[in-house]
Amino acid sequence: MNKQIIISIGREHGSAGHEIARLLAKKLNFPLYDKKFFTEIAHQNGLNINDIAKYDEVPRKYFFSRTVNGYSSSPEINVAELQFSLLKSRAADGDSFVVVGRCSDELLKSYPNFLSIFITADTKDKIQHIMQTKNLTESQAQKEIIKTDKARSVYHDYYCKSKWSECKTYDLTINASRLGIEGTTDFLFQFINQYFA
Amino acid sequence: MLLAQILSVAIFTVMFILIILEKFERHHITLVCGLFTLVFVFGIGMHSFKAVKETLSIHSMFVKGFWLATDGSHETSTGINWATIIFIVGMMIMVEGMGRVGFFRWLCMRLAKMVNYKVKSIFIVFMIMSAFLAMFIDSITVILFLATVTIELSTLLKFNPVPMILSEVFCANLGGSATMSGDPPNIIIGTSFGYSFTDFICNTGVIALIALVFMVTFFYFAYKNDLKVKQDVDITTFPTPESAITDKKGFALSCGIFILAIVLLITHANTGLSVATIGVLISFLTLITAPKHIPEILKKVDYKTVLFFLGLFVVVSGLEQTGILKIIADFIGKISGGNIYLMIAIIIWISAIASAFIDNIPFAATMIPVVQTLAASSGVPLTTMTWALAMGTDVGGSATPIGASANVVGIAVAGKAGYPIGWKNYCAKAVPATIITMLIATVYIFVVYL
Secondary structure (H helix, E strand, O other): OOOEEEEEEEEOOOOOOOHHHHHHHHHOOOOOOOHHHHHHHHHOOOOOOOHHOOOOOOOOHHHOOEEEEEEEHHHHHHHHHHHHHHHHHHHHHOOEEEEEOHHHHHOOOOOOOOOEEEEOOOHHHHHHHHHHHHOOOOHHHHHHHHHHHHHHHHHHHHOOOOOOOOOHHHOOOHHHHHHHHHHHHHHHHHHHHHHHH | OOOHHHHHHHHHHHHHHHHHHOOHHHHHHHHHHHHHHHHHHHHHHOOOOHHHHHHHHHHHHHHHHHHHHOOOOOOOOOOOOHHHHHHHHHHHHHHHHHHHHOOHHHHHHHHHOOOOOOHHHHHHHHHHHHHHHHHHOOOOHHHHHHHHHHHHHHHHHOOOOHHHHHHHHHHHHHHOOOOOOOHHHHHHHHHHOOOOOHHHHHHHEEEEEEEEHHHHHHHHHHHHHHOOOOOOOOHHHHHHHHHHHHOOHHHHHHHHHHHHHHHHHHHHHOOOEEHHHEEEEEEEHHHOOOHHHHHHHHOOOOOOHHHHHHHHHHHHHHHHHHHHHHHHHHHHHHHHHHHHHHHHHHHHHHHHHHHHHHHHHHHHHHHHHHHHHHHHHOOOHHHHHHHHHHHHHHHHHHHHOOOHHHHHHHHHHHHHHOOOOHHHHHHHHHHHHHHHHHHHHHHHHHHHHH
């Protein structure tokens, strides 16, 4: 595929959405723009990667920030806007990429060859996934999933008119429990090839 | 009257909460709340057209003393403070004109070059420049330009700009407290009580100067290890200060208008020219010297802030007209038990703490009738109370990221450049700096005035 293609992956916590995005990017031979990418950019520009990582995809704290003439004291908003700006400039440069979250479903939807995907999974699979990857108990994993999804929802809906995880926000919503990580990746790869053919 | 009091407090409280929540633009909030005050508090609650008339205060602009006070008298205004609004608009126009021609960027680059781009020297010079500029220009503009140039220099010189920006923000708030034309609370206080530029500079100006010496020293030692340059740089490749000037003729004219504004402000007690007159004059000069750019300049004036002030004055007037502010003043008098030291300390420190968390402009506007009542009932000179209120509201806001507009803008500029500043990072030095400055102000006022 020679034309510019942008794939946005939204995901529920524990759905293996990030892993699927990584495998998909590898199959498509596209760069993956995720937390690691943004912190690497920060490092290259001499910025403190811990500061950037701390506020990555974190919703604004309401009573702890103010806005004056469009300028916000919220570090969460400022990091988000920095990332949005970077994504927009990569898109404007004609780059093809896979991007995880960061409101990319709305930010980049005006591009002609754009596809937004949301990855969900069965609750028991999400809990199991988090328990394994983060070495947590079932109860801890459950709480983490609720907390993280809530934060992502608040973050997304603050910047976007559309609603996080609602099916009409995305071109495609898929339950990764049905086909598994590899199966879902293969399905999405075929879908993308067919869609952009 | 009880209904009117309840309504005025309710409207004021709702206004404050809505401003904090930021669900709506703040000028919409204050205008609607102002309208509610006129209708429900003055109309339904008080049945008083006189209160409406006094609040709208349109008649005040048709009094000679509003524009020219030649006999030393002044109009003590209530309700909408039109002098503040006209002056602020005038200064906004002047500042937009100066920004358009590259004045602020030139000034920053010029000073940086003067000290041979040595980071620690830039750090000290920029703090002092921030304080000086904020004495005459609103701190938002000062920090917007200063922080932007600081980021640019940090990229060129390879240093962390955060300590410099945080120090500049503090010094801008401090500089704004020194004069009547610096911070909006001072403009409101000065025009409400009829105090001149000289009155402020001889009182809060002295406190601010003493505090500035301490603060430059404090921030230098607090941050000196953070100001290390990461690698050697070739300063010959840096952009020249002159490259910042976008319009040479306009630049010269802007400098002239700025100097004129300073002279007029310093001498206004002698000339009798009110700040409203000065505001009109400098805005007129700015516009006629750049006729091709009039639409561009006028478009950039922050009308939302002007409308915010309009609504705010009406809501505060609701509290004043219903006697709520007198109740607050009596309460302060009661808890201080007639002890004037305690009374002044309460004003300074409560103003400072409140300003650290809520917008200091509505707070100052609300406290003006309170200190006026308190001065009358306690016998403490109004001037003493005024300086206490000014220092508390102007500098107290420096303590937290949300306390003052300059803080918000400085943090935003840093954040957008990849240097997010959270509460911990901000408050680590800002809180002790604020406490030290408030202690200096308290001791000075106690020793000199009481």
